[in-house]
Amino acid sequence: xxxxxxxxxxxxxxxxxxxxxxxxxxxxxxxxxxxxxxxxxxxxxxxxxxxxxxxxxxxxxxxxxxxxxxxxxxxxxxxxxxxxxxxxxxxxxxxxxxxx
Amino acid sequence: xxxxxxxxxxxxxxxxxxxxxxxxxxxxxxxxxxxxxxxxxxxxxxxxxxxxxxxxxxxxxxxxxxxxxxxxxxxxxxxxxxxxxxxxxxxxxxxxxxxx
DNA sequence: TACATATTTGGCAATATAACCAAATAATGA
DNA sequence: TCATTATTTGGTTATATTGCCAAATATGTA
Numbered sequence: 001x002x003x004x005x006x007x008x009x010x011x012x013x014x015x016x017x018x019x020x021x022x023x024x025x026x027x028x029x030x031x032x033x034x035x036x037x038x039x040x041x042x043x044x045x046x047x048x049x050x051x052x053x054x055x056x057x058x059x060x061x062x063x064x065x066x067x068x069x070x071x072x073x074x075x076x077x078x079x080x081x082x083x084x085x086x087x088x089x090x091x092x093x094x095x096x097x098x099x100x
Numbered sequence: 101x102x103x104x105x106x107x108x109x110x111x112x113x114x115x116x117x118x119x120x121x122x123x124x125x126x127x128x129x130x131x132x133x134x135x136x137x138x139x140x141x142x143x144x145x146x147x148x149x150x151x152x153x154x155x156x157x158x159x160x161x162x163x164x165x166x167x168x169x170x171x172x173x174x175x176x177x178x179x180x181x182x183x184x185x186x187x188x189x190x191x192x193x194x195x196x197x198x199x200x
Numbered sequence: 201t202a203c204a205t206a207t208t209t210g211g212c213a214a215t216a217t218a219a220c221c222a223a224a225t226a227a228t229g230a
Numbered sequence: 231t232c233a234t235t236a237t238t239t240g241g242t243t244a245t246a247t248t249g250c251c252a253a254a255t256a257t258g259t260a
Contacts, residue, residue, distance in 0.1 A: 001126075006122075008191070008194070009122050009125060009126055010122050011194040012125060012187065012190045012191065012194065013119070013120050013121055013122045013124075013125045014120075015120075015190050015193050015194065016116050016117075016119040016120035016125065016190065017116075017117065017120025017121070018120070019113070019116040019120070020113050020114075020115075020116035020117030020118070020119070020120040021113055021117070021217090021218090022106075022109050022110050022113045023218095024113075025109060025112060025113045025116065026101075026109055037236085037237095038236070038237060038238095039235090039236065039237085047219075047220090048219065048220055048221080049236080049237070049238090050219080050220075050221080050222095050237085050238075050239080050240095051218075051219055051220070052237095053237060053238055053239085054218080054219090054238085054239090055218090057238080057239095062193070063193045063194060064193065069226090069227095069237090071227065071228075071236090072226070072227045072228065072234095072235060072236045072237080073227095073235095073236060073237085074236075074237065074238090079193070080189065080192065080193045082188075082189035082192065083189060083190075083193075085189070086186040086189060087112065088182075089180065089182035089183060089185070089186060090112045090115050090116065090183075091108070091112065092180065092182065093115050093162070093163045093164065093179070093180045093183075094108070094111040094112065094115065094163060121247090121248090123248095137206085137207095138206070138207060138208095139205090139206065139207085147249075147250090148249065148250055148251080149206080149207070149208090150207085150208075150209080150210095150249080150250070150251080150252095151248075151249050151250070152207095153207060153208055153209085154208085154209090154248085154249085155248095157208080157209095169207090169256090169257095171206090171257065171258070172205060172206045172207080172256070172257045172258065173205095173206060173207085173257095174206075174207065174208090
């Protein structure tokens with residue numbers, strides 16, 4: 001494997017790893033319904049403000065979400081909606097273990 | 101969130117987490133080309149036999165691959181090919197940050 | 201049986217993650 | 231300016247992950 005392929009592999013793994021945590025996956029699925037400020041996500045997740053903020057930073061660094069500060073609030077949106085189409089496949093893994 | 105939704109969320113995160121490691125992602129992409137025995141994967145990955153074996157066990161527990169022992173060799177196959185279609189999307193995250 | 205090969209398992213050390221609290225920063229309104 | 235709200239950052243601790251080595255297990259062959 002050459003350097004370039006290695007970098008791409010690492011980047012892809014980074015995205016998947018970012019999605020591979022229940023709280024972060026929950027956030028992504030919630031953002032699929034529209035933009036949310038951090039305070040809304042904190043309420044929904046039920047964890048500390050700092051915890052949610054760090055999860056969002058990680059998702060942002062992986063390229064999954066983007067933020068937009070308006071006033072005192074920071075709104076997050078899903079940057080790559082195609083990720084959601086993946087979820088049907090992932091669910092098929094846990095339900096039947098097979099997919100088309 | 102109710103109990104059932106929580107379990108599903110955890111399971112989905114588990115699958116994504118399993119894919120979220122460069123070596124395991126490499127293995128998955130290699131298995132996409134056909135079944136491979138552990139020894140072949142060891143050569144390709146370039147890590148210890150035990151290391152590769154543990155990655156495979158983790159992928160199996162997540163439901164991503166399945167194994168088939170024939171003689172002394174254990175052959176692994178991808179259980180959910182739809183995962184591969186996801187990769188285009190993941191690549192679009194790292195390239196442009198957007199996808200259809 | 202003895203030996204070689206393929207694989208898994210157990211154990212350990214290094215590193216990475218996750219969650220909380222407290223403090224820092226930034227924007228708003230009195 | 232001062233206080234309040236929203237968010238991030240730093241620090242700490244507990245837990246989880248990763249990778250290697252050595253040992254155990256299983257199968258095939260002489």
